[in-house]
Amino acid sequence: MAEDWQQGGFGLYIHWPFCQAKCPYCDFNSHVVAAIDQTRWLNAYLAEIDRYATLVPGRVLTSVFFGGGTPSLMEPEIVASIIDRVRRHWPVANDLEITLEANPGSVEAGRFTGYAQAGVNRVSMGVQALNDTDLRRLGRLHTVADARRAFDIARSHFDRVSFDLIYARQDQTLDDWRTELSQALEMAVDHLSLYQLTIEQGTAFGDRYNAGKLRGLPVEDLAADMYQATQEICDTAGMPAYEISNHARSGAESRHNRVYWRYGDYIGIGPGAHGRLTLDGARHATEQWRLPGKWMQHAEANNADEVISPLSGEEQAAEFLLMGLRLVEGVDPTRFEKLAGRPLPVEKLAYLEEFGMIDHGPSHLRVTGQGRVLLNAVLEQLLVG
Amino acid sequence: MTDLAHIRNFSIVAHIDHGKSTLADRLIQLTGTVAERDMKEQLLDAMDIERERGITIKANTVRIEYPAKDGHTYILNLIDTPGHVDFAYEVSRSMRAVEGSLLVVDATQGVEAQTLANVYTAIEADHEIVPVLNKIDLPAAEPDRVREQIEDVIGIDASDACMISAKTGVGIPDVLEAIVQRLPPPHGGTRDAPLKAMLVDSKYDPYLGVVVIVRVIDGVLKKGQRIRMMKTGGTYDIDRIGVYRPAMTAVDELGPGEIGYITAQIKQVRDTRVGDTITTEKKGCETPLPGFKPSVPVVFCGLFPVDSSQFEDLRDAIEKLALNDASFSYEMETSAALGFGFRCGFLGLLHLEVIRDRIEREYDIELITTAPSVIYHVYMKDGTRIDLHNPADMPDPSHVERVEEPRIKATIMVPDDYLGDVLKLCQDRRGIQLDLTYVGGRAMAVYDLPLNEVVFDFYDRLKSVTKGYASFDYQMEGYREDRLVKMQILVNDEPVDALSMMVHRDRAEQRGRAMCEKLKELIPRHMFKIPIQAAIGGKVIARETLSAMRKDVTAKCYGGDATRKRKLLDKQKAGKKKMRQFGKVEIPQEAFISALKMDD
Numbered sequence: 001m002a003e004d005w006q007q008g009g010f011g012l013y014i015h016w017p018f019c020q021a022k023c024p025y026c027d028f029n030s031h032v033v034a035a036i037d038q039t040r041w042l043n044a045y046l047a048e049i050d051r052y053a054t055l056v057p058g059r060v061l062t063s064v065f066f067g068g069g070t071p072s073l074m075e076p077e078i079v080a081s082i083i084d085r086v087r088r089h090w091p092v093a094n095d096l097e098i099t100l101e102a103n104p105g106s107v108e109a110g111r112f113t114g115y116a117q118a119g120v121n122r123v124s125m126g127v128q129a130l131n132d133t134d135l136r137r138l139g140r141l142h143t144v145a146d147a148r149r150a151f152d153i154a155r156s157h158f159d160r161v162s163f164d165l166i167y168a169r170q171d172q173t174l175d176d177w178r179t180e181l182s183q184a185l186e187m188a189v190d191h192l193s194l195y196q197l198t199i200e201q202g203t204a205f206g207d208r209y210n211a212g213k214l215r216g217l218p219v220e221d222l223a224a225d226m227y228q229a230t231q232e233i234c235d236t237a238g239m240p241a242y243e244i245s246n247h248a249r250s251g252a253e254s255r256h257n258r259v260y261w262r263y264g265d266y267i268g269i270g271p272g273a274h275g276r277l278t279l280d281g282a283r284h285a286t287e288q289w290r291l292p293g294k295w296m297q298h299a300e301a302n303n304a305d306e307v308i309s310p311l312s313g314e315e316q317a318a319e320f321l322l323m324g325l326r327l328v329e330g331v332d333p334t335r336f337e338k339l340a341g342r343p344l345p346v347e348k349l350a351y352l353e354e355f356g357m358i359d360h361g362p363s364h365l366r367v368t369g370q371g372r373v374l375l376n377a378v379l380e381q382l383l384v385g
Numbered sequence: 386m387t388d389l390a391h392i393r394n395f396s397i398v399a400h401i402d403h404g405k406s407t408l409a410d411r412l413i414q415l416t417g418t419v420a421e422r423d424m425k426e427q428l429l430d431a432m433d434i435e436r437e438r439g440i441t442i443k444a445n446t447v448r449i450e451y452p453a454k455d456g457h458t459y460i461l462n463l464i465d466t467p468g469h470v471d472f473a474y475e476v477s478r479s480m481r482a483v484e485g486s487l488l489v490v491d492a493t494q495g496v497e498a499q500t501l502a503n504v505y506t507a508i509e510a511d512h513e514i515v516p517v518l519n520k521i522d523l524p525a526a527e528p529d530r531v532r533e534q535i536e537d538v539i540g541i542d543a544s545d546a547c548m549i550s551a552k553t554g555v556g557i558p559d560v561l562e563a564i565v566q567r568l569p570p571p572h573g574g575t576r577d578a579p580l581k582a583m584l585v586d587s588k589y590d591p592y593l594g595v596v597v598i599v600r601v602i603d604g605v606l607k608k609g610q611r612i613r614m615m616k617t618g619g620t621y622d623i624d625r626i627g628v629y630r631p632a633m634t635a636v637d638e639l640g641p642g643e644i645g646y647i648t649a650q651i652k653q654v655r656d657t658r659v660g661d662t663i664t665t666e667k668k669g670c671e672t673p674l675p676g677f678k679p680s681v682p683v684v685f686c687g688l689f690p691v692d693s694s695q696f697e698d699l700r701d702a703i704e705k706l707a708l709n710d711a712s713f714s715y716e717m718e719t720s721a722a723l724g725f726g727f728r729c730g731f732l733g734l735l736h737l738e739v740i741r742d743r744i745e746r747e748y749d750i751e752l753i754t755t756a757p758s759v760i761y762h763v764y765m766k767d768g769t770r771i772d773l774h775n776p777a778d779m780p781d782p783s784h785v786e787r788v789e790e791p792r793i794k795a796t797i798m799v800p801d802d803y804l805g806d807v808l809k810l811c812q813d814r815r816g817i818q819l820d821l822t823y824v825g826g827r828a829m830a831v832y833d834l835p836l837n838e839v840v841f842d843f844y845d846r847l848k849s850v851t852k853g854y855a856s857f858d859y860q861m862e863g864y865r866e867d868r869l870v871k872m873q874i875l876v877n878d879e880p881v882d883a884l885s886m887m888v889h890r891d892r893a894e895q896r897g898r899a900m901c902e903k904l905k906e907l908i909p910r911h912m913f914k915i916p917i918q919a920a921i922g923g924k925v926i927a928r929e930t931l932s933a934m935r936k937d938v939t940a941k942c943y944g945g946d947a948t949r950k951r952k953l954l955d956k957q958k959a960g961k962k963k964m965r966q967f968g969k970v971e972i973p974q975e976a977f978i979s980a981l982k983m984d985d
Contacts, residue, residue, distance in 0.1 A: 013945055195940040220910075224935030245940050260945045274946045285948060318954060319947040351969070355912045375938040377912060380957045 004316070004339060005278045007332075008264020009062035011256050012086060014045060015270025016071040017292045020103075023139040024204035025166070025197060029272035030069040031292055042078045044299035046085050048269045048288075051303065053089035056267070056277060061090040063097040063256035066120075072102035076114025083119040097255040099124055102154070104147035104163075112157045122160040122254075124193070125151060130180045134169055139204075151187060160252065162191035167230070168223045169197050171216035177226050178233065185237040190252035194230055195245045196223060227373050244326045244372060261327045263320040263335075269304070271295040276319075282310045313339050318383050325375060330359075330366030348381045387460050392642045393568050394462045394600070396479060396512075398504050399489035400497035400856060404519040407551035408489055408560070409447070409465055415557050416449045416461075418630050443467065444479045444586035446598055446644050448628040453565045461564055462644040464585065464598075469499070471733030473860065474678055475586065476503060478660040480510040481676065482585045482600035482644065485568030487560065488535070492518040492526035492548075495534050495827065497856035498798045504539055515563045516546035522553055538824050574641025579670040580604030580663070584614070585644070587657040589709045593625065595651035599639065599663060603670065606639040606647060606663075615662040615673040621649035653708040680712035682730025683791065683861065684737055684840050685774040687718050687755035687883065688744070689726030691974060692962070695750050696725045702748035703727055706740060713740060718775070722883045722967050723753055723977070728775055734840055753974045755883050756981045757840040762789040762864050777882040779871040782922055789864040790887075791836040794819065796829065797847070799855040804828045806850035814838035815867075815889060833862065837887065842981075872897055872926075874904070874980075875918040879968045883977050893919075897927035900980055907976040910934035915970055 019030045064086060066079065083098060099122040100115055102108050112123070127147045129135045135143065142150075147163075154161045165184055167177050184192060199209045199217070208214040218226065234240060239247040243261060246254065259266050268275035268286060272295075275286035287307040289295040298304040311319070317340035324331035337343050344365070352358045357371030357378050371378050399405035413419050449461040466472075466479040480486070486507040490496055507514060516535055518528050528548060535543040547563055549556030585598040599606065606612075606626060613620045627635040628645040639645045651657060659680070662673035690699045703715050714730035731737040737757060744750055763771040763779070764786045773779060795816070799807050801823070811818070811832045820831035834843075839859065847855050872893055874884035884904075888896050897919025904917050908931055919927040939953070964971040 198940050220935050227936060227938075244938055260947070266945050268945055274948060276945065276947065287948070315951065318951055322950045322954070323947060352912075357912060373936050373938055374912060374934055376953065376957075377934060377937045379954070380961075383954055384957045384961055 003278050005265035008262035009259045010059045011063040011259035011266040013268045014066050015273040016068040017271040019070045027200035027203045038075050052267045061092045065256040066100040072108040076111050080118035104150035105142045109150040109153040116157040123154045123158050125163040127163040128166045161189050164193040166197050168218045190249040192247045242328050261323045325367050333365045389570050389642045392460045393564050394483035395485040396464045396483050397487045400500045403491040404551045411551050411557045416451050418449050447631040459565050469735045471736045477506050480506050485513040487517050488514050489517045492521050492528045492531050493523050495531050496538050498796045498858040502858040513568050516543045518546050518548050521548045522550040571642030575603050578603035580665045581670040582663040584661040589654050593648045597647050600644045601639050611666040613666045620666050623647050623649045655711045682714050684731045684757050686757040689723040689753045691751040693724045702744045720883050722881050722965050759791050759836045776885040776887045787866050788869040789866045792862045793836050793859040794862045795832045795834050795859040797857050798829050801828050803851040870921050873920050877915045877970045894926050901927045901929040903980045905929045905931050
C-alpha cells in the first residue's frame with residue numbers, strides 16, 4: 001500500500017543561516033557573522049545528506065530548495081558540491097526543481113552564472129518592495145534599481161525566476177499597492193510571492209509594535225481590501241493565486257513548496273530546519289539544532305537532529321489540513337480520514353459551507369476565495385471544535 | 386468568676402485604615418497578654434482575606450488583664466467587630482454584647498461615613514463612647530479640627546479625647562485608664578438567675594468544630610452543661626469553655642458580664658445564629674434577648690465555573706462555605722450562555738467579593754460572576770407577589786401589576802472639591818437628595834438611592850470620581866415602586882439570559898445603547914455579521930451591528946515548519962476556553978461583567 005507522503009512528493013530543504021544584515025520583520029533563523037568557513041559548512045551539509053540518504057534511500061526526489069538566511073551568500077562551488085552529492089544519492093524526477101533564494105543585490109548577481117552551472121534552475125528573489133523609502137523601512141540593503149538589475153541578470157540565467165513582495169506595509173494605501181502590484185506584474189515571469197507584512201514576536205518590528213511605536217499599519221479592513229485587490233489584479237494578469245500568498249502561471253507553481261502543502265515528505269538540513277519523514281511506515285517530525293555553532297558541532301559528530309519524533313495520526317491529520325487548505329486546489333478529505341481515523345466533523349463542514357467559506361464533496365475540500373482570507377478561523381472550526 | 390465592677394466590655398469603632406487593628410494590637414501588647422515574640426500585626430484578624438484587605442469579617446474577642454492605677458486588676462474584654470455595612474446586623478449584635486466603645490478617628494483624616502454608621506449603632510446600644518484621636522504623631526494631624534468635627538457631626542463631647550499614636554505606642558496607657566474609668570461595668574447580671582447568654586458570632590475550626598463566642602448576661606456557663614439555642618432549638622453539651630488571650634485558654638466557667646467561647650460538638654456554623662440566646666436545656670430562661678433577626682441576603686449573582694468541568698468542584702466549595710456562613714444562600718442555576726452554576730445570595734457586595742475570592746483562592750476554581758442583582762418585589766395582577774432575584778426570571782410584563790425595588794439611605798462624605806462629581810453620580814443613579822451639610826472642608830450628602838444602582842459599580846465610580854477621598858455607607862430603607870422593566874440583550878437575534886437586567890424605563894434606551902456598544906467591542910468578529918440588540922418585551926430599543934471578520938490568515942508558511950502551525954491551533958484552543966458558545970456566536974467570558982460597567 002502506498003504511504004501517505006507519496007501523494008505529496010519528496011523534497012530536500014537546505015538552510016543557510018547567514019545574512020549580511022538582519023531585517024526587522026524577519027523571524028527566520030538567520031544570523032549575521034563576520035566570517036564564514038564555507039568549506040567547513042559544505043562538509044557538514046554533505047555529512048548530513050549522507051546520513052539522510054541511508055535513512056530514506058532510493059526515493060525519487062521532486063525538489064531541492066536552498067533557503068535561509070541568505071543562501072546567495074553561498075559560494076557557487078558549495079552549491080554545486082551539494083547538488084552533486086544529492087544526485088549521487090537519490091534518483092531525481094525529470095523535472096527536478098532546484099531553487100535558491102537570492103538577495104537582489106549586485107554581489108549576488110555576479111554569482112548567478114555559477115549557480116546556474118551548479119544546477120540551480122529556479123531563483124526566488126527577495127525584492128520585497130518597489131519603492132526605496134519602504135525598502136529602507138524594511139531594513140533592506142538594496143534599492144529598487146539594484147533589484148531590477150539583479151532580476152534582469154537572473155532572468156538571463158534561469159528560466160524560472162520568482163520574487164517576493166511584502167505589502168500591507170506602514171502607511172501604504174490601497175492605491176499605492178495597486179500601482180506597485182501592477183509594476184510587479186510587468187516585471188514578473190511566471191511566479192510571484194505576495195506576503196502581507198506580519199508582525200512577529202521576537203523581531204525588531206515586534207518590539208516596536210509592543211512599545212506602540214510601529215505606526216501606520218493597515219487595520220483589518222484595509223488589509224482585507226488589499227488582499228482582495230491582489231487576487232483580482234493577479235487573476236486579470238493571468239497569475240492567479242495557487243496558495244494563500246503565492247501566484248503563478250499555470251504549471252509554474254513552486255514544486256518544492258507544494259511538497260509541504262500537499263503534505264509530502266521532506267528532509268530539512270541546516271540550523272533549525274524542519275523535516276517530515278516517513279520511516280518504517282511512521283511519519284516523523286525532525287528538527288535540527290537551531291544555533292549555527294551547535295548545529296555544526298552536532299553535524300560534525302554525525303547527527304544534527306535535535307528532535308526526531310513520531311507524529312500521531314491526529315497530529316498528521318491536523319498538519320495535512322493546515323498545509324493543504326492553503327492551496328487553492330484544496331485537499332482530498334479521505335486522506336484526512338485515513339490519517340485521523342475519523343472523518344471531518346460534518347456539522348462544522350455544514351457551518352462553514354453555510355457562510356460560503358468552503359466547497360466540499362466526497363473527494364474534495366476547498367476553501368473558497370472568500371474563506372481563504374479567513375483561513376485561520378476556518379481551521380479553528382475544523383480542528384479546534 | 387470576676388466581680389462585675391472589675392469587668393469592662395468594649396468595642397472599637399473606626400473607619401478602615403484609621404488604626405483599629407493597630408490599637409487592638411497595642412492594647413494586647415502593653416498589657417503583656419501576648420509574649421513579645423508571638424506578636425504579629427492584626428493579631429485578631431484570622432483569615433488571609435481579613436489581613437490582606439485590612440478588614441474584619443468575623444467578630445473576634447480578646448480578654449486583657451489590666452492592673453489599673455486604682456490598684457485593682459480589671460478584666461477588659463474587647464470585641465473586634467466587622468465594620469462593613471454588609472455586616473451591619475452582626476455589628477449591632479456585637480455592640481449589644483458590650484457596654485462601651487472606643488471611637489478611633491484618624492487625626493489626619495477626620496470622621497468618615499463608615500465611622501458614622503457604626504458609632505450610631507454604638508449609641509443605639511447605649512454605649513459610653515471614648516473618642517480616641519489616632520496618628521497624632523503625623524505632621525498632617527489636626528486634632529483640634531477633628532475634635533470639633535466629632536462634636537459637630539456625631540454630637541458627643543470630644544474635649545477629653547485620648548491622643549494617641551497606635552503605631553508608636555504614644556498614649557496607649559491613657560486609653561487603658563479611660564476604659565476603666567470612663568466605661569461602665571456590665572449592667573446588672575445575676576449569677577443565680579437562669580442562664581441567658583448571647584451568641585455573638587461563631588466560626589468553624591477544623592479541630593474543634595464550631596467555636597461560639599458568647600456573652601453571658603445572667604447565670605453561669607459551665608463545661609458539661611446541656612444548652613439550648615432558643616431560636617434554632619438545637620441542644621448541645623458544652624465540651625470546652627474558655628477565653629481568648631487571644632490564644633484559646635480554657636476556664637472553668639463564664640459568669641455574668643463575661644465574654645468567652647464554648648464548643649459543643651456543633652457541626653455547622655449554620656446551626657448557630659448570630660444574636661440567638663443560649664440557655665440551659667432544663668430550667669432555662671423564658672424570654673430570649675430582643676433584637677434577633679435571621680440574616681437575609683440582599684444581593685444576588687450567578688457564579689459559574691470558567692471551566693465547565695469544574696461544576697462539581699464548585700458545588701463542593703459552595704456547600705463547604707455555606708456550612709460556615711449562615712448568611713450566604715445558594716441554589717443551582719442553569720444559564721444557556723454559561724452552563725451550570727449557582728445563584729448565590731449575599732449580605733452585600735463585600736460579602737460577595739469575600740466569598741468569590743475564597744472560592745477562587747481556597748478551592749482554586751476560576752469563576753465567572755454575573756452582574757449582581759437585588760430582590761425585586763413583583764406584584765402580579767392576580768394578587769400574588771414574586772420575589773425576583775434573577776432578572777432572567779421576570780414574568781411576562783402583561784401579567785405584572787407593579788414592581789418595587791429596595792432603596793437605601795446612603796451617606797457620603799467628601800471634600801467639597803469633589804462634591805459636584807458626587808452629586809452628579811448620585812443623580813445619574815436615580816438618587817434623591819435628602820440632606821447636604823458641610824463640616825469643615827467636607828460635605829456630607831445623604832441620598833435615597835435604589836440599591837440596584839449601587840450594587841454593581843457605584844463604589845468603584847465613587848472612588849474614581851473623588852480620587853479615593855469619599856467615604857460611603859448605607860442602610861436599607863425598604864421597598865418602593867418604580868417604572869422598572871426587564872431589558873434583554875439579543876446577540877444574533879437570540880436573547881442572552883446572563884445579560885438580562887432590570888432597568889428604569891426612562892433610562893432603558895441610554896443603558897441599552899451603552900450595553901450594545903460595549904458588547905460590540907467585547908465580542909470578537911465572526912465569519913458573519915452579528916446584530917446586537919437591547920429589547921424590552923418584544924421591542925428593540927437599541928441596536929449595533931458587529932461586522933463580519935475580514936481577515937484572519939497567516940501570510941507565510943515558514944517553510945516546512947508545520948509544528949509551528951500546529952502551535953497556532955493550541956493557542957486557538959486556549960482562546961476557545963475563554964469563550965462561551967451562544968448559538969453560533971462565541972462570547973468572551975469577561976463580557977458578562979464588563980458589558981455592565983458604565984463609564985458614565
